[in-house]
Amino acid sequence: xxxxxxxxxxxxxxxxxxxxxxxxxxxxxxxxxxxxxxxxxxxxxxxxxxxxxxxxxxxxxxxxxxxxxxxxxxxxxxxxxxxxxxxxxxxxxxxxxxxxxxxxxxxxxxxxxxxxxxxxxxxxxxxxxxxxxxxxxxxxxxxxxxxxxxxxxxxxxxxxxxxxxxxxxxxxxxxxxxxxxxxxxxxxxxxxxxxxxxxxxxxxxxxxxxxxxxxxxxxxxxxxxxxxxxxxxxxxxxxxxxxxxxxxxxxxxxxxxxxxxxxxxxxxxxxxxxxxxxxxxxxxxxxxxxxxxxxxxxxxxxxxxxxxxxxxxxxxxxxxxxxxxxxxxxxxxxxxxxxxxxxxxxxxxxxxxxxxxxxxxxxxxxxxxxxxxxxxxxxxxxxxxxxxxxxxxxxxxxxxxxxx
Amino acid sequence: xxxxxxxxxxxxxxxxxxxxxxxxxxxxxxxxxxxxxxxxxxxxxxxxxxxxxxxxxxxxxxxxxxxxxxxxxxxxxxxxxxxxxxxxxxxxxxxxxxxxxxxxxxxxxxxxxxxxxxxxxxxxxxxxxxxxxxxxxxxxxxxxxxxxxxxxxxxxxxxxxxxxxxxxxxxxxxxxxxxxxxxxxxxxxxxxxxxxxxxxxxxxxxxxxxxxxxxxxxxxxxxxxxxxxxxxxxxxxxxxxxxxxxxxxxxxxxxxxxxxxxxxxxxxxxxxxxxxxxxxxxxxxxxxxxxxxxxxxxxxxxxxxxxxxxxxxxxxxxxxxxxxxxxxxxxxxxxxxxxxxxxxxxxxxxxxxxxxxxxxxxxxxxxxxxxxxxx
Numbered sequence: 001x002x003x004x005x006x007x008x009x010x011x012x013x014x015x016x017x018x019x020x021x022x023x024x025x026x027x028x029x030x031x032x033x034x035x036x037x038x039x040x041x042x043x044x045x046x047x048x049x050x051x052x053x054x055x056x057x058x059x060x061x062x063x064x065x066x067x068x069x070x071x072x073x074x075x076x077x078x079x080x081x082x083x084x085x086x087x088x089x090x091x092x093x094x095x096x097x098x099x100x101x102x103x104x105x106x107x108x109x110x111x112x113x114x115x116x117x118x119x120x121x122x123x124x125x126x127x128x129x130x131x132x133x134x135x136x137x138x139x140x141x142x143x144x145x146x147x148x149x150x151x152x153x154x155x156x157x158x159x160x161x162x163x164x165x166x167x168x169x170x171x172x173x174x175x176x177x178x179x180x181x182x183x184x185x186x187x188x189x190x191x192x193x194x195x196x197x198x199x200x201x202x203x204x205x206x207x208x209x210x211x212x213x214x215x216x217x218x219x220x221x222x223x224x225x226x227x228x229x230x231x232x233x234x235x236x237x238x239x240x241x242x243x244x245x246x247x248x249x250x251x252x253x254x255x256x257x258x259x260x261x262x263x264x265x266x267x268x269x270x271x272x273x274x275x276x277x278x279x280x281x282x283x284x285x286x287x288x289x290x291x292x293x294x295x296x297x298x299x300x301x302x303x304x305x306x307x308x309x310x311x312x313x314x315x316x317x318x319x320x321x322x323x324x325x326x327x328x329x330x331x332x333x334x335x336x337x338x339x340x341x342x343x344x345x346x347x348x349x350x351x352x353x354x355x356x357x358x359x360x361x362x363x364x365x366x367x368x369x370x371x372x373x374x375x376x377x378x379x380x381x382x383x384x385x386x387x388x389x390x391x392x393x394x395x396x397x398x399x400x401x402x403x404x
Numbered sequence: 405x406x407x408x409x410x411x412x413x414x415x416x417x418x419x420x421x422x423x424x425x426x427x428x429x430x431x432x433x434x435x436x437x438x439x440x441x442x443x444x445x446x447x448x449x450x451x452x453x454x455x456x457x458x459x460x461x462x463x464x465x466x467x468x469x470x471x472x473x474x475x476x477x478x479x480x481x482x483x484x485x486x487x488x489x490x491x492x493x494x495x496x497x498x499x500x501x502x503x504x505x506x507x508x509x510x511x512x513x514x515x516x517x518x519x520x521x522x523x524x525x526x527x528x529x530x531x532x533x534x535x536x537x538x539x540x541x542x543x544x545x546x547x548x549x550x551x552x553x554x555x556x557x558x559x560x561x562x563x564x565x566x567x568x569x570x571x572x573x574x575x576x577x578x579x580x581x582x583x584x585x586x587x588x589x590x591x592x593x594x595x596x597x598x599x600x601x602x603x604x605x606x607x608x609x610x611x612x613x614x615x616x617x618x619x620x621x622x623x624x625x626x627x628x629x630x631x632x633x634x635x636x637x638x639x640x641x642x643x644x645x646x647x648x649x650x651x652x653x654x655x656x657x658x659x660x661x662x663x664x665x666x667x668x669x670x671x672x673x674x675x676x677x678x679x680x681x682x683x684x685x686x687x688x689x690x691x692x693x694x695x696x697x698x699x700x701x702x703x704x705x706x707x708x709x710x711x712x713x714x715x716x717x718x719x720x721x722x723x724x725x726x727x728x729x730x731x732x733x734x735x736x737x738x739x740x741x742x743x744x745x746x747x748x749x750x751x752x753x754x755x756x757x758x759x760x761x762x763x764x765x766x767x768x769x770x771x772x773x774x775x776x777x778x779x
Contacts, residue, residue, distance in 0.1 A: 021616055034548070036551070071640055074437070271664065278665070
């Protein structure tokens with residue numbers, strides 16, 4: 001009688017005990033009455049959908065895919081995966097133009113970057129925001145991420161010779177944000193790794209991880225990117241390189257969403273892809289040393305992004321920041337900032353997004369740090385816009401504190 | 405990563421142990437795979453009367469308010485039970501017939517609070533009881549997804565509008581000398597239950613709802629915040645998969661999220677809970693401990709696991725780890741010398757009687773003392 005051991009359900013949905021713990025931790029349920037909640041949209045709804053796809057409802061799009069339901073589930077049900085998988089399987093409506101634009105981070109970045117000063121100027125104009133709001137339903141209250149005129153890839157290519165001279169090498173999955181919007185983070189990473197005696201290489205042509213496509217109904221595009229990225233990562237890993245990333249969401253997507261939602265096998269590279277903070281922490285744990293400025297002082301409040309909670313690696317960022325002499329550290333309560341990638345940019349989600357983030361913004365104001373530290377680019381936009389505090393990646397804080 | 409102590413399990417037992425060790429300057433990590441039994445907490449630490457001084461200290465530093473009085477409290481099914489140490493939300497009476505006339509107030513559309521059962525129970529004690537439903541515009545949106553109209557969702561609204569609820573109840577009150585309300589108050593603001601008591605001209609009694617438990621969830625948040633403020637590392641949503649043991653000593657544990665980055669420590673605490681939390685796993689053939697394969701006290705014959713009388717004593721709830729006197733669990737008959745088992749994984753708890761909370765706290769303190777005594 002070993003039948004129970006053989007009945008493993010997709011995304012573990014039959015493990016659900018109906019305990020309702022997830023409903024207490026879902027940020028959307030607190031703010032949007034149209035959302036049926038993680039239990040209903042996830043395992044409860046799945047039972048019905050398996051009987052008849054008629055029971056699929058479009059309200060599943062209100063799920064932010066923050067994964068807090070999964071982190072809180074005592075029974076190991078992949079609640080958010082169930083919801084996203086149902087959207088992929090049953091939602092046959094074509095994505096809106098707006099959603100295509102928001103999801104195509106690679107394409108938009110390539111278009112916008114050569115014209116960065118103009119694009120940045122135009123997107124910050126009130127009139128542009130009004131027009132985008134009216135035509136595309138991108139909320140006019142949003143501050144758009146700025147594009148950088150010179151990409152990170154180009155910069156690192158120009159420095160490839162000096163990077164190759166380091167005795168140890170690592171490949172860097174920089175993601176769209178570092179390449180198109182904020183190359184400084186990539187440069188900060190190179191500075192820190194170089195100080196540890198490690199040179200940084202590009203992968204052989206990475207693409208966007210695809211998370212925005214997954215959540216915007218473009219799973220085919222996401223799968224293409226996933227297959228491409230896995231091939232590129234496998235090539236790096238086969239040549240003996242470790243791979244690191246600075247974005248918690250890109251990392252989660254490649255490690256978890258590729259196999260769970262897109263059916264793309266990542267088993268050959270999963271263990272070799274680490275967040276930079278974990279890689280740096282492990283180096284230091286093994287005896288490598290960083291020299292910090294004696295005069296450095298910064299009051300830092302660390303916000304754990306939802307996808308970092310799911311990865312379970314926030315501890316590395318925390319320990320690294322605490323390691324810097326002169327850092328006065330506060331760990332912020334576990335709360336969602338509300339933006340969830342492209343979710344908060346959509347007009348229909350704007351108020352929900354801000355309501356979800358309110359407890360976090362309030363706590364930041366109470367702590368009143370010099371800087372909020374966070375490993376996620378979209379949390380950064382949300383917190384800077386909504387709480388009015390500067391947000392830095394832990395790696396950038398490390399780079400600033402280094403005595404070089 | 406290296407700590408003095410790594411604790412598996414982030415429920416009441418794990419958090420009390422973690423806070424106690426951090427207070428003594430030890431570095432600890434708690435690995436918690438999902439949320440825990442505090443989310444089903446009645447608010448009463450069964451089998452405890454007065455809180456020991458060290459528990460009072462932890463509670464007061466975490467902002468948790470508890471009290472104890474000889475007597476009874478009102479249960480969600482309308483029965484009375486002898487009182488024990490309770491969160492301040494819980495009302496304790498000298499005798500079951502604690503008032504003459506009670507007004508039971510529920511919210512329209514809320515199905516997790518059994519007002520009629522409570523009314524029946526009160527009537528059996530000779531208390532006159534009537535049930536009234538409040539319908540508030542601030543709560544109407546919750547009814548759009550009736551399946552999610554649950555305690556915590558209501559409690560979030562109540563933190564904002566409890567004063568309005570008090571006004572509505574004042575309008576309903578006649579000559580009732582008690583008001584009975586579901587435990588959906590004080591999720592963020594712990595002062596709310598006390599302020600409602602002060603604001604109404606009758607004895608206010610908060611009674612438990614179906615899960616999630618609002619006082620339990622709040623207690624979990626308070627304890628976790630206290631633990632992290634003391635510098636503890638709380639790894640939420642991670643799961644200990646295995647341990648490296650050599651000659652009866654654990655060197656490190658392996659977790660789902662950290663993979664080949666092991667958590668090393670001098671001592672380890674196993675606070676993994678019972679069957680629901682997967683501290684114990686039952687299969688058709690056996691009951692086992694999944695992390696290390698520790699010795700489990702359980703009867704071999706599956707037919708003896710259950711009592712056909714559902715409400716009777718269920719033998720499987722006695723199943724738990726075998727330990728020596730110092731709570732070191734045994735593996736193949738030999739103690740694991742730097743590991744301690746605490747809380748419900750020890751077995752012999754009765755969830756229907758709520759004895760888990762008392763056992764969790766007592767065993768946590770015992771393990772902590774043993775760890776601290778070893779320099």
